[in-house]
Amino acid sequence: ETGVTQTPRHLVMGMTNKKSLKCEQHLGHNAMYWYKQSAKKPLELMFVYSLEERVENNSVPSRFSPECPNSSHLFLHLHTLQPEDSALYLCASSQGEGFLGNEQFFGPGTRLTVL
């Protein structure tokens, strides 16, 4: 596979469930990102990982927990979510240690619905 892949593509979960989103990049990049895209709202940067360490955390609620075990994989662990967390969650990667001036390559996203 090439580029940035995300699984699952669609996820429906209840507020008491625990689930995880997975992102994998095959581009040899060293920075990875999670974004949230809600209807009618600008894209929101949630987390930035550079060389497997979190370097940005933009006031995201603790019910979202990221994990970056290596430079190719990024997870977003979800627990006790709220209906307003329903959104498209996008993963991206870039070369340059989390430098936000670099071009980012995006995955297709996971469409999350919280019931």
Next chain:
Amino acid sequence: AQKVTQAQTEISVVEKEDVTLDCVYETRDTTYYLFWYKQPPSGELVFLIRRNSFDEQNEISGRYSWNFQKSTSSFNFTITASQVVDSAVYFCALSAFSSGSARQLTFGSGTQLTVLP
């Protein structure tokens, strides 16, 4: 604080027409980067261009061109002779570096472009 405004929520044009997507940004930083991304119906954002704050030269890439004007804090995107495949949501974004503060990347709310056959 920084901000990106894309005032045009939706634009519809007929194929072969030219169309300009507006982007106005706000930042107090002197060093920053501006981007345009395209989001087709499939969902993933596709990088189109990056411009740094010290390079005001306009750029042309095929049917795409970008007009960066620091005096008006604008970074507009023009598609010449539009095609149906250009239909997508287009996002303008700003990455700025404030000394002593966290790095920020801010996206505009996007412009939905529909090109009709």
